Amino acid sequence: MMILSVRDLRVRAGEHLILDGVTLDVDAGAVCAIMGPNGSGKSTLTGVLAGRPGLEVISGTATYLGRDLLAMPAEERARQGLFLAFQYPVEIPGVNNVYLLKASLNALRKHRGEPELDAFEFLNLVRAKIRQMQMDESLLNRGVNEGFSGGEKKRNEILQMSLLEPTLALLDETDSGLDIDALKVVADGVNALRSPNRAIVMVTHYQRLLDYVVPDQVHVLAGGRIVRSGGRELALELERRGYDWLRFGPTAA
Amino acid sequence: MSAETVMQRIAASHAGQTAQLAGGAAWARRRELALARVLGHGLPDRRNENWKYLDHAKIAERAFDPAPRVTLTADRLAPCLLPLAAAPRLVLVDGHFEPLLSDADAGAGVAVQDLATLLSTDPACAMRLLREPGDDADDRYALLADAFAAGGVVIRVDASAAPPEPLYMLHVSSGSLPGTSHARVVIEVGAGAKLRLVEHFVALGDAPAFSNLAAEMQIAAGATVEHIRLHQAGTQSAQLETWFVEQQADSSYSQHFFALGGRLLRSNLNLSLAGSRAQCRLAGLFMVDGERQADLYTQIAHHGAATRTSQNFRGIASERGRGAFNGRIIVHPAARGADASQSSRNLLLTPLAEINARPQLEIHTDDVKCRHGATIGTLDPAQLFYLLARGLDPAVAQSLLTFAFCEDVITGVPLPELRRTIEELVVGRLPDRDVIRSFR
Numbered sequence: 001m002m003i004l005s006v007r008d009l010r011v012r013a014g015e016h017l018i019l020d021g022v023t024l025d026v027d028a029g030a031v032c033a034i035m036g037p038n039g040s041g042k043s044t045l046t047g048v049l050a051g052r053p054g055l056e057v058i059s060g061t062a063t064y065l066g067r068d069l070l071a072m073p074a075e076e077r078a079r080q081g082l083f084l085a086f087q088y089p090v091e092i093p094g095v096n097n098v099y100l101l102k103a104s105l106n107a108l109r110k111h112r113g114e115p116e117l118d119a120f121e122f123l124n125l126v127r128a129k130i131r132q133m134q135m136d137e138s139l140l141n142r143g144v145n146e147g148f149s150g151g152e153k154k155r156n157e158i159l160q161m162s163l164l165e166p167t168l169a170l171l172d173e174t175d176s177g178l179d180i181d182a183l184k185v186v187a188d189g190v191n192a193l194r195s196p197n198r199a200i201v202m203v204t205h206y207q208r209l210l211d212y213v214v215p216d217q218v219h220v221l222a223g224g225r226i227v228r229s230g231g232r233e234l235a236l237e238l239e240r241r242g243y244d245w246l247r248f249g250p251t252a253a
Numbered sequence: 254m255s256a257e258t259v260m261q262r263i264a265a266s267h268a269g270q271t272a273q274l275a276g277g278a279a280w281a282r283r284r285e286l287a288l289a290r291v292l293g294h295g296l297p298d299r300r301n302e303n304w305k306y307l308d309h310a311k312i313a314e315r316a317f318d319p320a321p322r323v324t325l326t327a328d329r330l331a332p333c334l335l336p337l338a339a340a341p342r343l344v345l346v347d348g349h350f351e352p353l354l355s356d357a358d359a360g361a362g363v364a365v366q367d368l369a370t371l372l373s374t375d376p377a378c379a380m381r382l383l384r385e386p387g388d389d390a391d392d393r394y395a396l397l398a399d400a401f402a403a404g405g406v407v408i409r410v411d412a413s414a415a416p417p418e419p420l421y422m423l424h425v426s427s428g429s430l431p432g433t434s435h436a437r438v439v440i441e442v443g444a445g446a447k448l449r450l451v452e453h454f455v456a457l458g459d460a461p462a463f464s465n466l467a468a469e470m471q472i473a474a475g476a477t478v479e480h481i482r483l484h485q486a487g488t489q490s491a492q493l494e495t496w497f498v499e500q501q502a503d504s505s506y507s508q509h510f511f512a513l514g515g516r517l518l519r520s521n522l523n524l525s526l527a528g529s530r531a532q533c534r535l536a537g538l539f540m541v542d543g544e545r546q547a548d549l550y551t552q553i554a555h556h557g558a559a560t561r562t563s564q565n566f567r568g569i570a571s572e573r574g575r576g577a578f579n580g581r582i583i584v585h586p587a588a589r590g591a592d593a594s595q596s597s598r599n600l601l602l603t604p605l606a607e608i609n610a611r612p613q614l615e616i617h618t619d620d621v622k623c624r625h626g627a628t629i630g631t632l633d634p635a636q637l638f639y640l641l642a643r644g645l646d647p648a649v650a651q652s653l654l655t656f657a658f659c660e661d662v663i664t665g666v667p668l669p670e671l672r673r674t675i676e677e678l679v680v681g682r683l684p685d686r687d688v689i690r691s692f693r
Binding site for chain 2 (some may be wrong): 104
């Protein structure tokens with residue numbers, strides 16, 4: 001089953017053309033990595049799929065579970081099971097982390113026609129998840145990401161993801177700024193979500209994360225296009241040779 | 254309505270009342286002089302720099318005749334009361350102290366006097382106690398209150414007293430008929446005393462009443478005052494207040510100010526850090542929606558050495574609401590080692606709402622640490638997107654962020670029951686309040 005199908009997507013941010021014809025298919029069960037140099041459009045791709053404001057789609061389509069993704073408002077995409085783990089999770093002082101988790105989970109459950117969890121069920125669930133992410137329980141009662149370290153913010157994203165159990169998870173540079181222990185915890189969290197009904201798209205600059213979350217496919221984004229696709233070995237080759245050789249090399253693997 | 258007409262109406266109202274006002278010849282003279290000064294200078298208007306954002310016409314259109322005296326029963330007040338059951342209550346109705354609605358025992362070491370009684374029995378004492386307002390435009394409404402001085406309350410807290418319960422002062426605007434009321438409040442806090450005072454403004458009716466409060470507080474050396482002020486009057490009332498606070502050495506004053514009601518509110522606070530190491534902490538929030546206006550003016554003067562100010566105000570305006578924060582901090586040459594920080598953050602939720610923020614620092618010595626900042630903006634789009642990306646409804650996300658914007662001002666309220674009430678009042682003003690409540 002196809003979860004996401006992007007066709008010739010061209011996207012502008014202000015004056016700048018960032019995505020210049022991206023085509024990408026993601027099947028159910030797949031874990032796919034999108035790699036690329038800085039400025040290649042990786043975050044714009046996840047952003048436009050999640051509905052980030054300030055990005056203008058010039059042409060192309062994105063189909064999610066057979067529906068026009070780009071026509072849905074951001075909250076609708078989230079309720080339909082699309083999850084974006086932010087590269088820079090925003091701090092929201094005054095909005096309690098655990099209440100956001102609960103409101104978010106219940107918004108999704110309501111959308112799926114499931115009953116909302118009561119406070120007891122919810123807390124049991126969230127406590128189990130927070131142990132899995134090896135996070136301090138006190139972070140639950142802080143403002144969303146408020147005063148969290150870089151690593152705590154990233155773990156909090158994965159905590160949310162594992163709670164919301166998305167159909168399509170987009171991980172935007174989730175590995176950046178993580179030490180090796182945190183990287184393993186985050187990778188375990190992602191691996192735990194691997195499932196035949198779900199797809200995971202990881203955007204990353206380095207191949208380091210891919211040692212722990214082994215992708216089925218690797219795509220290289222450069223200059224706003226997918227310039228190369230392959231298996232895991234492509235990531236290793238990129239690690240060895242850098243990105244420069246692709247700019248001058250053939251555009252097909 | 255022209256300024257002359259307002260002055261004529263004030264003069265006519267004064268002429269009609271003067272015979273009934275207590276205090277003898279000395280007070281009659283003081284009132285006449287105060288009236289003459291008001292009439293001579295006029296009320297402040299937009300030409301006065303500190304008054305330029307106020308909708309003066311909304312005051313001018315009100316009747317300046319006295320609000321007719323009404324007799325209220327306790328059950329009329331019950332629905333308005335804050336959850337401060339154990340707190341001794343002092344009730345002023347249209348500016349008049351009401352002993353029958355108030356608790357006779359205001360707490361250990363706290364003495365309460367009805368100003369109307371004091372004017373009759375000891376006018377000379379009343380003369381000494383009530384500050385005589387100056388000629389400055391910022392003091393003009395206090396001068397107007399002086400010209401009509403009749404009712405109010407005097408509170409004295411003994412040195413070292415620390416009443417276990419807060420004092421609950423309820424200002425009621427009966428609001429059954431249009432009219433103007435003037436109230437005086439005088440508070441003296443003795444050395445080393447600890448006072449918690451909750452001041453609460455409500456209106457029972459929807460008549461376009463105008464309430465004018467002139468108040469002063471003397472805080473002696475080493476005393477601590479926590480002052481919670483909640484404006485919750487209905488949609489028609491206009492309130493003007495002029496507070497003078499003077500702090501002696503090592504005293505501490507904190508104020509938690511909430512402007513959540515009324516058609517128009519103008520609040521002046523003139524605070525003097527007279528003694529060394531005196532410190533004040535002022536936190537405030539106004540929320541203006543509909544056609545409401547809140548206009549806050551604070552002037553804090555550092556006179557003593559090593560005095561400290563920390564001021565943190567938030568404003569939220571929606572629909573056609575208008576808000577203003579005008580905060581001036583003056584550090585005088587003797588205030589060596591003073592430390593002042595001032596922050597005014599404001600949120601505009603709709604295009605027609607308006608907020609003006611003017612933080613002003615005036616520093617006359619080198620040995621100071623001062624910071625100030627003011628922002629006026631809309632909700633942060635990055636925060637909004639984050640919440641939407643988690644599946645939250647846009648209206649809910651906006652309400653959540655709006656509440657979050659003022660949350661730290663609310664969490665600073667020292668009495669938990671009151672904090673919850675204020676939180677509930679703020680949440681009640683937001684769209685999707687039920688969803689927001691589930692977040693608390």
